[in-house]
Amino acid sequence: MSESNPPPSLPQKIRDSILPSSLDPQTDRERKLMVLDNIILHLHPTTLPEKTLQFTMTWGLGGMAALLTMILVVTGVMLMFVYTPSPDRAYNDILTLQTQVWFGQLVRNIHHWSGNLMVVVVFLHMLRVFFTGAFHHPKQLNWLLGLTMLLLTLAANFTGYLLPWDQLAYWAITVGTGLIEYLPIFGKWIQTVILGGPEVGAATLLNFYSLHIAIIPLALLGIMSLHFFRVRKDGGVVVPRAAGAEVEKKLQHVTTIPHLVVRELVVAMVMMAALLLWSMFMDAPLESLANPDVSPNPAKAPWYFMGFQELLLHFHPLIAALLIPMTALTMLAILPYLDPDIDGAGVWFRSVKGRVMGLVAVIVALIITPSLVVADEYWLDFAGWLPSLPMFISNGLVPLAIVLLGLIAFYDGMKKLFKATYCETTQATFILLLISFLTLMVIGIWFRGEGMALIWPW
Amino acid sequence: MMTTSTNTTAEDPTRRDFLKMAWVGLGGLALAETGLMSMAFLMPRVAEGEFGGLMEAGLVSDFPPNSVTPFNQGRFYLSRLADGGFLALYRKCTHLGCSVPWLPQENKFVCPCHASAFDATGNVLNPPAPRALDIFAVTIENGTVTVDTGTVISRDKFDPTQLVYA
Numbered sequence: 001m002s003e004s005n006p007p008p009s010l011p012q013k014i015r016d017s018i019l020p021s022s023l024d025p026q027t028d029r030e031r032k033l034m035v036l037d038n039i040i041l042h043l044h045p046t047t048l049p050e051k052t053l054q055f056t057m058t059w060g061l062g063g064m065a066a067l068l069t070m071i072l073v074v075t076g077v078m079l080m081f082v083y084t085p086s087p088d089r090a091y092n093d094i095l096t097l098q099t100q101v102w103f104g105q106l107v108r109n110i111h112h113w114s115g116n117l118m119v120v121v122v123f124l125h126m127l128r129v130f131f132t133g134a135f136h137h138p139k140q141l142n143w144l145l146g147l148t149m150l151l152l153t154l155a156a157n158f159t160g161y162l163l164p165w166d167q168l169a170y171w172a173i174t175v176g177t178g179l180i181e182y183l184p185i186f187g188k189w190i191q192t193v194i195l196g197g198p199e200v201g202a203a204t205l206l207n208f209y210s211l212h213i214a215i216i217p218l219a220l221l222g223i224m225s226l227h228f229f230r231v232r233k234d235g236g237v238v239v240p241r242a243a244g245a246e247v248e249k250k251l252q253h254v255t256t257i258p259h260l261v262v263r264e265l266v267v268a269m270v271m272m273a274a275l276l277l278w279s280m281f282m283d284a285p286l287e288s289l290a291n292p293d294v295s296p297n298p299a300k301a302p303w304y305f306m307g308f309q310e311l312l313l314h315f316h317p318l319i320a321a322l323l324i325p326m327t328a329l330t331m332l333a334i335l336p337y338l339d340p341d342i343d344g345a346g347v348w349f350r351s352v353k354g355r356v357m358g359l360v361a362v363i364v365a366l367i368i369t370p371s372l373v374v375a376d377e378y379w380l381d382f383a384g385w386l387p388s389l390p391m392f393i394s395n396g397l398v399p400l401a402i403v404l405l406g407l408i409a410f411y412d413g414m415k416k417l418f419k420a421t422y423c424e425t426t427q428a429t430f431i432l433l434l435i436s437f438l439t440l441m442v443i444g445i446w447f448r449g450e451g452m453a454l455i456w457p458w
Numbered sequence: 459m460m461t462t463s464t465n466t467t468a469e470d471p472t473r474r475d476f477l478k479m480a481w482v483g484l485g486g487l488a489l490a491e492t493g494l495m496s497m498a499f500l501m502p503r504v505a506e507g508e509f510g511g512l513m514e515a516g517l518v519s520d521f522p523p524n525s526v527t528p529f530n531q532g533r534f535y536l537s538r539l540a541d542g543g544f545l546a547l548y549r550k551c552t553h554l555g556c557s558v559p560w561l562p563q564e565n566k567f568v569c570p571c572h573a574s575a576f577d578a579t580g581n582v583l584n585p586p587a588p589r590a591l592d593i594f595a596v597t598i599e600n601g602t603v604t605v606d607t608g609t610v611i612s613r614d615k616f617d618p619t620q621l622v623y624a
Binding site: 298 | 533
């Protein structure tokens with residue numbers, strides 16, 4: 001390199017100080033150097049196993065979540081320039097944004113739809129990791145970090161939901177924070193601190209704004225960096241293989257440039273194009289100005305909490321708002337420390353048997369859940385049948401015990417019927433609960449009308 | 459560094475341990491102080507003159523027995539029962555916090571959110587609401603009814619001692 005080189009020109013010196021390696025690498029060595037020298041690209045290894053490039057392994061979901069975070073930061077900061085977090089100004093600012101500001105409606109739409117899409121993408125990412133068994137040692141911490149980011153994503157969405165200060169926002173947050181009151185001992189106090197008073201008001205808007213624009217994004221970006229770092233430290237994403245295939249010891253590696261980077265760019269561009277098109281034609285909802293005197297009928301929490309609101313119609317609040325969500329969260333958190341079947345890593349649904357059992361679980365959930373909801377709406381009345389017992393037992397522990405017995409029966413039945421492993425049976429039970437919860441969510445969102453009575457949506 | 463003498467090795471770690479404990483203790487204390495300060499900083503602030511102060515509802519004679527009068531500014535209903543007793547009911551549903559409207563034809567409060575219903579004393583007629591509507595303290599002086607919206611009083615169900623008479 002240094003045999004007959006003339007001294008570099010000034011522009012060349014400046015360019016080299018910014019980007020030390022070639023932007024048009026010709027050899028594998030240059031491709032690896034480019035990854036190492038670039039602050040963004042060096043999140044990646046220089047080479048990676050060719051098999052992990054398979055799109056149907058990761059579906060690009062983690063990358064999509066990261067890109068959505070960036071889109072949300074950019075559009076969110078733009079919105080901060082036109083928005084005032086006070087009940088007197090907030091709603092008008094949104095109207096001004098939509099009618100007076102150039103591209104205001106579009107920026108709001110992109111922010112709104114990206115936020116909603118992110119809940120879906122992060123959730124799917126979690127399911128992907130679970131169903132490919134990609135959370136075992138040494139990836140347990142990353143599973144926990146991912147779970148934390150799912151909660152932060154929900155928190156970001158929920159705090160953002162209030163900011164337009166319309167009827168939809170006001171009552172969704174009233175109902176959503178109403179759930180907190182049922183936490184024992186500290187519930188009322190936590191609710192009052194979050195709301196900044198006894199009900200949603202000016203203090204709530206300011207609290208939510210600060211959380212939405214500073215605390216939650218900073219926490220999310222910090223944990224995200226740690227998450228990426230751990231993906232590298234844990235040896236990259238799980239290596240996919242067919243059911244029954246041996247774990248390969250010697251893996252064919254390819255350079256990150258162009259193999260991974262090109263795939264990432266394709267996913268990013270397709271997602272951005274879809275998001276932009278959708279946002280051009282679908283406006284973010286905005287109802288009339290928030291009116292604390294008049295609750296709409298029905299008043300629903302944000303869609304991602306509708307599963308819990310639906311549960312509240314069937315169980316005592318202590319069970320629906322506390323016991324079930326906390327148990328679900330605890331189970332998810334300790335899952336990577338319980339599951340002993342490391343052999344299943346990289347195989348979708350563990351095994352062929354796991355897939356069949358999962359399908360059975362889906363069918364069972366799709367039949368049982370709506371049946372139970374309809375039965376509870378029209379026939380079941382534990383509080384009326386057991387009037388001498390407190391509501392917590394008659395409308396809480398009794399139905400919960402019945403559901404738990406059903407779950408145990410399902411677990412035992414599946415294990416015996418399929419002669420399945422612990423892991424395959426747990427997975428089937430997880431799928432049963434997952435599909436049941438999603439069914440409750442769908443019922444809550446579309447099949448509940450005035451007074452939360454069951455309706456047909458069309 | 460360490461001498462082999464037995465009495466110094468027995469003494470040194472003790473002093474070191476003490477200092478280590480002192481540092482950890484002081485660090486913990488500083489952390490707790492900062493935490494408490496942040497918490498105090500974030501405590502709810504009450505806006506003056508808004509909901510949350512004393513509200514004058516009107517003269518006793520303005521409210522006939524068996525009537526329920528809404529006060530939107532104060533977020534309460536002044537309910538006067540058949541025997542003349544007054545009760546100020548907070549309009550926030552005890553289920554999830556929606557505002558419950560009074561339906562005079564049906565003589566009850568019905569929550570639009572989840573169909574909880576309450577009677578004129580605030581008692582639950584229909585779940586999912588787990589307890590009666592919360593109340594505010596009522597005082598009657600010189601024929602004027604005053605309601606203190608500063609403190610929400612929660613209760614399981616209606617009890618005649620909650621009534622205030624002129």
